[in-house]
Amino acid sequence: MSVEKNYRCWAEIDRSALRHNAGVVRERIGSAEMLAVVKANGYGHGMVGFAETLADVAQLFGVANLEEAITLRGSLPHPIIILGPALPEERAAIVERGFIPSISTLEEAQDFDRLAGGGKVEINLKFDTGMGRMGVPESDAVAVFKKVSALPNTKIHSISTHLPVSNEDADYTRDELLRFGKIVKQLRAEVPGDYKAHVLQSAGVLAFGDPTFEIVRAGIILHGISPLPEFQKVLKPVLTWKTRIALIREMPKGSSISYGRTFITPSRMKVATLSAGYADGYPRHLSNRDASVLVRGQRCPLLGRVTMDLMMIDVSHLQEAKVGDEAVLLGRQGDEEVSATELAERADTITWEIVTRIGQRVHRVYL
Numbered sequence: 001m002s003v004e005k006n007y008r009c010w011a012e013i014d015r016s017a018l019r020h021n022a023g024v025v026r027e028r029i030g031s032a033e034m035l036a037v038v039k040a041n042g043y044g045h046g047m048v049g050f051a052e053t054l055a056d057v058a059q060l061f062g063v064a065n066l067e068e069a070i071t072l073r074g075s076l077p078h079p080i081i082i083l084g085p086a087l088p089e090e091r092a093a094i095v096e097r098g099f100i101p102s103i104s105t106l107e108e109a110q111d112f113d114r115l116a117g118g119g120k121v122e123i124n125l126k127f128d129t130g131m132g133r134m135g136v137p138e139s140d141a142v143a144v145f146k147k148v149s150a151l152p153n154t155k156i157h158s159i160s161t162h163l164p165v166s167n168e169d170a171d172y173t174r175d176e177l178l179r180f181g182k183i184v185k186q187l188r189a190e191v192p193g194d195y196k197a198h199v200l201q202s203a204g205v206l207a208f209g210d211p212t213f214e215i216v217r218a219g220i221i222l223h224g225i226s227p228l229p230e231f232q233k234v235l236k237p238v239l240t241w242k243t244r245i246a247l248i249r250e251m252p253k254g255s256s257i258s259y260g261r262t263f264i265t266p267s268r269m270k271v272a273t274l275s276a277g278y279a280d281g282y283p284r285h286l287s288n289r290d291a292s293v294l295v296r297g298q299r300c301p302l303l304g305r306v307t308m309d310l311m312m313i314d315v316s317h318l319q320e321a322k323v324g325d326e327a328v329l330l331g332r333q334g335d336e337e338v339s340a341t342e343l344a345e346r347a348d349t350i351t352w353e354i355v356t357r358i359g360q361r362v363h364r365v366y367l
Contacts, residue, residue, distance in 0.1 A: 240331030258304030297334025
């Protein structure tokens with residue numbers, strides 16, 4: 001009996017699929033360094049275990065904040081870039097621990113430089129070419145870069161930007177890449193140095209890989225989920241999210257199911273209660289949206305509203321179903337599959353939210 005038999009709700013992480021996806025990235029980026037983005041608990045897959053699997057294929061790792069960086073540093077020696085802005089009170093610890101912060105203003109850079117004292121702080125200087133979230137405005141990029149590069153205790157590790165519509169607007173993305181490329185060319189002509197550039201993320205790797213620059217940020221693509229549907233066939237989904245049937249009951253016609261009585265049994269039904277709910281991260285927005293769960297390789301419709309710890313499905317067509325059976329919330333079972341894309345479409349959200357919202361009480365089991 002495997003250890004997961006004791007779990008009520010767990011996610012199986014397929015290391016071989018993860019390494020396959022990393023191979024797809026490597027094939028597309030050539031000699032560029034791979035910055036594996038493992039923020040948000042490895043996009044819900046478990047940050048440390050996910051990163052450890054990539055330790056010999058990724059050159060750098062990317063996290064969202066200082067807390068994640070500290071956790072990751074406990075397991076890996078690789079350079080870690082903090083992709084989100086640091087709060088003022090976090091900056092000293094970032095300098096002390098040797099993490100690479102992402103900088104959007106001259107004032108931030110000056111404060112990091114002051115905190116570095118007689119040492120050196122490496123930074124990722126970010127430019128804003130259309131995302132509007134972080135970065136030096138495009139029109140100020142060259143002027144700010146020159147001032148930051150002159151700071152005595154600062155070394156610019158890399159320059160970067162972000163693509164806001166790489167999976168929606170190819171024309172804008174191509175133009176943005178051209179604009180960023182011109183900035184890089186101008187900076188290297190006017191301020192030579194060994195700093196690297198990065199812009200491509202998962203959709204960029206798949207559809208806009210020329211040029212790659214020196215670093216590529218691989219995120220959702222490593223998890224086997226393509227932001228561009230036409231490339232899904234080259235990737236292998238890494239995660240299978242499972243729970244168990246905790247109860248089976250024969251419900252008479254006219255029985256109400258769950259809060260709000262939004263589903264009434266149209267006839268006698270065999271209803272299974274699963275030991276997972278929205279507290280585990282299963283979207284409540286999937287309630288009454290024709291979502292399905294897999295049991296014994298067959299689709300079983302979700303009934304009524306998802307509750308905090310439990311949810312109900314119709315197993316009337318499964319005479320063999322019994323308490324303790326595995327139920328797949330996300331992933332493949334037999335010849336059937338419930339993909340992250342399917343759940344995202346039914347919940348009116350994006351695949352990134354589906355996987356990153358998987359809760360902490362869901363055990364991650366690495367296979």
